[in-house]
Amino acid sequence: MALTDMHIVVRSLRHRLFSTITTISMVAVAVALLLTLFTLRESAARAFSRGTGNMHVLVAADDSPLAAVLNSVFYARAPRRPLTMALYEKIAADQRLSWAIPVQHGDNLRGYPSIATTPEIFTKFQPVAGEPWRFAAGTGFSAGNDTPSAVWELVIGANVAKGTGLGVGSTVTLTHGTDQRGMVHTDTPFTVIGVLEPTGSPHDRAVFMRLDATWIMHARDTRKASGNAVEPMVENLTERERLITGIFLRAKTREGAELSPAVGMVYDELRRDVRLTVARPSEEVGNLMRIVGNIDLIVLVIAWVVLFSSAISVMLVMYESVEQRRRQIAILRVLGAGPGRVALLVLTESAVIGLLGAACGVLLLLVAGPVAAGIVQSNLGLVLSVAINPRDAASVVLGTLALCMVAGLVPALMGYRTDVVRQLRPQG
Amino acid sequence: MQLGRGEQVLLRGGSGSGKSTLLMVIAGLMAPSAGEIVLGSAEGEGGAGTSLYRVSAGQRDALRGSTIGMIFQTFQLLAGFSASENVQAALMFSRVPAREHEPRALAMLAQLGITEPHKEVGMLSVGQQQRVAVARAVVCRPTVVLADEPTASLDPQNAAQAVKVIRSACRDAGAALLLASHDPSVGEGEQEPFERTLVVRDRGVFDMQQDLAAAGLAGGSR
Incomplete structure (x- = not known):
């Protein structure tokens, strides 16, 4: 199979496996947290809206x-x-x-x-x-x-x-x-x-x-x-x-x-x-949701901040990665890769981290969610639904992807501006 | 200074004389303070008479990928990648269709005597790494190969062998060769001597065949 840009990205991620896994885990936990809050909010809203039934x-x-x-x-x-x-x-x-x-x-x-x-x-x-x-x-x-x-x-x-x-x-x-x-x-x-x-x-x-x-x-x-x-x-x-x-x-x-x-x-x-x-139960539930909604918003903002901080860690990891790979970048430039293509490689790497992190986050919620819900139900008697809304999942995954790509912009710019001649000078 | 089609030229000069800088300028990686680099003749493969620093940066990168091969003193192979992948890396940025990349890389490595093309380059001997670097430089069938001190890391016996391999590979690929070396043994005692020897000195390039002493610093063809 011919060598492609994606091979280079994957090889780079594998080369520093520990930091890749750590960063993906951080993103995954943030995504799982965010989706948990979305799911709980939806679950609560659904439970409240469904309970009053056809009573006036x-x-x-x-x-x-x-x-x-x-x-x-x-x-x-x-x-x-x-x-x-x-x-x-x-x-x-x-x-x-x-x-x-x-x-x-x-x-x-x-x-x-x-x-x-x-x-x-x-x-x-x-x-x-x-x-x-x-x-x-x-x-x-x-x-x-x-x-x-x-x-x-x-x-x-x-x-x-x-x-x-x-x-x-x-x-x-x-x-x-x-x-x-x-x-x-x-x-x-x-x-x-x-x-x-x-x-x-x-x-x-x-x-x-x-x-x-x-x-x-x-x-x-x-x-x-x-x-x-x-x-x-x-x-x-x-x-x-x-x-x-x-x-x-x-x-x-x-x-x-x-x-x-x-x-x-x-x-x-x-x-x-x-x-x-x-x-009038439906009105009272509406009032309650408005009150709870404000607290809900604060919690959601906190979850997004957690996700944002994980994006900063992606930036740090990518920064380190570009620092360590300056020579590789210079070689690719010599072989004909334009600076834009080098920047795209770095951005793709950030995106892959974001995508894998988001996917692991969704998976984490799907696997650990029912277990946690079971523990909550047996200890507190609360029935929590962990069914993820596909729309919420898609928006969180896309949001994570976008954040990680933004986080990759500075390292990508570093890659773009790599001084080829300086990097290829024999050292020592 | 001109380099003819398929011509093999030795570039001499002491350490710090500017040989590497000249090669970087020719490769389109460092803009010259004066003058220009023109790639290809009327029949050239890199576009007829393309001035390297008058095209956009993107076009310059593309031109370098398809018409210039480079060999370095420390080989500059991609660590963590196999020999085949290193050679394919050069094809990635050329106009060669992707489906031809792997077979072409494997054939080139076989031609240069690499029997384990899927081995990570770090696991190969220094001589084998040198051959991988040569394969990478010529696999795109470039117009010119620029070799910067390619024997500096090798012992004299291997150095002579390496120069032979480089020259032979360039000849087979139909590429001109500009080999920069400060090692006086390079080019000595070869059955087929370099067609020309240029010297970089005092910020100029001089042809050895001309009488430098008579011409003084102004006499060489720059």
């Missing part, structure tokens, strides 16, 4: 609309103040509503938050607008099935199934509150009847149970503590035992339309009730 309004009793959304939709904390079912029934009776689904948060299954609700959560609420639930195994709660055993049914999100190894038919008990170390409701074992497909939303880490079940389970504990011997059943639950923490609402819309004037009217009317915290 959220009603809760939290301190603020944002807290209500974070607690009821993103399972940040269990809402502290409850709502009564009477209030729910009054709101749900509004003819402008398409549906109203009561929810109650509070317990957990091995750290995964539980949400007690009605069967309509699987038929009417969509975790992501336009994307209904799909079951990987089993089914949801069947409406109208009020047999005693049906009360103790559980449906688990995809991440719960993956994280716990539970499947249809598994029997489990829930822990009171959000702390895994809390009191276990040992008297009330549940059976898993359905496993959901991943939705890419916070609901993937939720455990769904019937409202009746949580009411009976907690009533049993409180009645036992207060010396009340009456076994709680759906029929004998008191108003204080039938509490919820939120209501998911959707107003009626025209076929195919996402919004209607009714959404604003319902929202405004509900806000007048001082007992309620009313939120």
Whole structure:
């Protein structure tokens, strides 16, 4: 095979293998860091934008609309103040509503938050607008099935199934509150009847149970503590035992339309009730992303600075390389290489370092990302996606390439200006 | 000063007399303070009567690549590259099509007795390195080969052999040879003496065949 410019570049890189590998590693780490931040940002934005689904309004009793959304939709904390079912029934009776689904948060299954609700959560609420639930195994709660055993049914999100190894038919008990170390409701074992497909939303880490079940389970504990011997059943639950923490609402819309004037009217009317915290989840998520966006920008700038500093190291390495290769450059000039071609050789070398560094960075993220995400998930319970957006990857790779080529400009100029006669004089 | 087509000329002169500088000027690597370098005659291969310092730097580099071969005292081979690659490096900047580079380099090395063309040049003996340098200088079939003290690193026996190889390779390639050396043994006792011997002295080039003493410093053909 004929000797080409690329052979000369590769030979030069191989000749100083240690500094080449070190520089490529520096670029790779910077690229991986930058892509990690891009990926995390996208993952967070996707998770936030997907969680609210096709709900128009959220009603809760939290301190603020944002807290209500974070607690009821993103399972940040269990809402502290409850709502009564009477209030729910009054709101749900509004003819402008398409549906109203009561929810109650509070317990957990091995750290995964539980949400007690009605069967309509699987038929009417969509975790992501336009994307209904799909079951990987089993089914949801069947409406109208009020047999005693049906009360103790559980449906688990995809991440719960993956994280716990539970499947249809598994029997489990829930822990009171959000702390895994809390009191276990040992008297009330549940059976898993359905496993959901991943939705890419916070609901993937939720455990769904019937409202009746949580009411009976907690009533049993409180009645036992207060010396009340009456076994709680759906029929004998008191108003204080039938509490919820939120209501998911959707107003009626025209076929195919996402919004209607009714959404604003319902929202405004509900806000007048001082007992309620009313939120339009999509707006609250938008506000949150704007707040987070500023911090996000700072972190991104830091990552670009890291990449920039690795480009400076490329410049130093290339500077050293040209210094050491002045004689080789002079020989190439004697053989007929123009100064421009010599400069191009140096620039190509910088570009190769940048390209290899960027490729290794992407590879590093692809290999180490899932491992790191697994560790984060098992230790912190956070579900991180490490799927790299091809557009982000392309822009980072091209940005790295451009930075490294800019870094190679000064060494290339040195190569361009090499004094051939001086370099070829016999030494010693 | 003129160098005829295929002519072999010995350039003499003491250390620091300017022989290397003259070769650099002829090679287009150092602009002359006065005068000009014209490459090729009416039938020349480097373009008819091309004045080396009146063309652009890029054209000058291209001309050097295709019409001038250079041999150095320390060979100036590309370290880390094989003998074949060193010879191909000269072809890279010529007009020779890329597909011919390797076969042509291998053939030239074989012609000069290099049996391990893929060996890294650092692993070759000094004599073999010299031959690789010669192969690199003539592989493009240049118009002229400029050899700057090519025997300075060699013992007398190898020096005589090296000069023979250079002269023979230039003859085969049809290239003129301007061989600069301060070594008085170079050119002595050869079966075919150099066609001319020039002397660099006092900032001028003088023809040995003319009577320097009679002409004084103004008498030589510059």
